[in-house]
Amino acid sequence: MPDLAPYAVRPETSRGRLHPEPAGGARSPFQRDRDRIIHSAAFRRLQYKTQVFIYHEGDAFRTRLTHSIEVAQIARSIARRLRVDEDLAEALALAHDLGHPPFGHAGEDALNGAMRPYGGFDHNAQSLKAVTTLEWRYAEFDGLNLTWETLEGLAKHNGPLRRPPPFTAEYDRLHPLELGTHASVEAQVAALADDIAYNNHDLDDGLRARIFTLDEAAALPLFGTALAEARAAYPAAAPPRLASEAIRRVINMMVEDVVAETSRRLAALAPVDAAAVRAAGQPMVVFSPTMQEANQQVREFLFGRMYRHWRVNRTTQKCRRVVQVLFSLLHGGPDMLPPEWRERAGNAGSAECAAAVCDYIAGMTDRFALEEHRRLTDPHLPG
Template identity: 80%
Template sequence: MRAADPASPAPPPGHALAPWAVRAETSRGRLHREPGGDARSPFGRDRDRIIHSTAFRRLQYKTQVFVYHEGDHFRTRLTHSIEVAQIARSIARRLRLDEDLAEALALAHDLGHPPFGHAGEEALNAFMRPYGGFDHNAQSLKAVTRLEARYAGFDGLNLTWETLEGLAKHNGPLRRPTPYIAEYDRLHPLDLASHASAEAQAAAIADDIAYNNHDLDDGLRARLFTMEEAASLPLIGMAHEMALARGDWPEPGRPARERLAAETIRRVISLMIEDVVSEAGRRITALAPRSVDDIRAAGAPVIAFSPRMAAMNQAVRDFLFTRMYRHWRVNRTTQKVKRVTQVLFSLLHGGPQMLPDDWRERAGEAGSPLAAQVVCDYIAGMTDRFALEEHRRLTDPNVPG
């Protein structure tokens, strides 16, 4: 039985929501009924539950491109999620959307990522292909609806329908949902054939903005390419010229490399946010939505880059793919961590008796589809650090199990 939070305060004065924003007072509620709320909105409660979850804490030692021990200043999934949340809130505020919902979705969007970034995901997907594959978006939904075990009355976090909808389909309608999303949708329908709310779309595009810019920053920090090479791209070059035009640099003459890179990337982020807000304004004006249902029923997202910005953003993606994601140093790390993931899966799927007690009880017979799914969930929840240690425990006879 779904129930709305009993306390759903209105937004503060001066922050009236747009007619097409999600409204806390009309939330479709939670799958499991709970006692009365507090001064927070339902989406504020969702955000806080996500922040206090085990899966969120683990993001501290899950990496994007570089393994955790390669440097203290490279991004992790945690720092990335915080950056996405900041950008999502900025966009939501400018467009008069529900900031709490946008922030909750931004903070939760990477909860399903396995260790070792995309390398770990590719390895898990290869093993899980006979059982429906592995998708980090579906795993994020699974984390907040099943795997978290923090409450007496239910598994998961019992988030609102709007937050779950945004997690499931923030990238657009799901015509062919993954097995877990399809299974959950049968229990708690999420209207998978429609677009998600504008808040979910804001979180999704905030992810794109943060992702490219922090990879630029990390690539520069790792000296995989230079700022001069990156500035050959139209978007980066524009921001770079704007940064150089400042007349108040502390250093005499040309500013220090690190300071100039930070100022350039800050300006790239600002240019992208301004573009999104302007393009969203044009699309919303053309659509003339009267409610969030009109946003969901639209034939295209309302929160998006303009065609010009989309092309410039794609140029950045292509540059990063060639100069960073396929750099020989990154390739070496990718192959090593894929091998770690493959060994973990093979050993544990073939020998689920080696799993910790609570996982072993759920795994069933060695080599079975059930064992594959349980082992996949176990590995997906690992941090980089824990995965490397578990690999040592399982493969090195000199390391205690």
């Protein structure tokens, strides 16, 4: 057993699972959670779900799967430095995007618009739904039957939920997750690791796609400092190598900053256990104010130069339209759903039907969504 800090979540004191199960032998409860997530269908589908570029635009761009693996690596590194449970942090990092629909934020926006009369769509709530309801792998229960600590972290890794999405609120009534408090240090680590990975690999993908240049990105103080260091160390290196050298330096600077600022906060609070972290009333795992400002500058640069680039805008609009058409057709005609989904859908146009159609679409990969759209709209194709 690693030497865990007092504020870490301890496997031996886990609150257990909704459906009691025998212990996992040599594996801790959080190791079992991680393994169940990796073996789930929802995790496999992340391979063909978009980050920014849809799957046919190039094999080297990130997908939700590669993003989740990168987040898990960063989360483990930070968790180890903070002496908290690495397996729980890794499980949360691997599961945090399981609820993302096809086509990234374009798909999420389309589903949120379609589901607005029924409470909207939130990918974090959908991740919770995926691991508690939509995985059908076990004879005794739906979902993966993960531990309370993993479900709690998945539900509120971005902070307390004062107004939880409908499904999260519904699940909380069955299996209370203390939604009004902060999550564990491990969950907060996974959330910050997501920010670190997201911004840095989007810089990398934007450079690879030639949406902006290395010198344009160098206007960002954080990236500019790292690029200057890389150029000084390797003056003859080609731009792609310099970009990689700069990005790995930025990741390291951000990790070091998170560890330092979090260690400072934990020392000031001196929490005696994980419950004290939840009750602290403020997050523990954060960037310093200087790094937060630098990170925000990266976000604003990516928003203006990449996410709103005309090439990305074209793809976004087309993909949003695909999801809108799929929802409209299937909500109005649930008889077109596969049998296992048709049974859940109820009457055409109902809230029950909307929920089933939303779950069906949210589970699609990019390419399956495009194929389903063709099958449903092209009279010359078989159903």
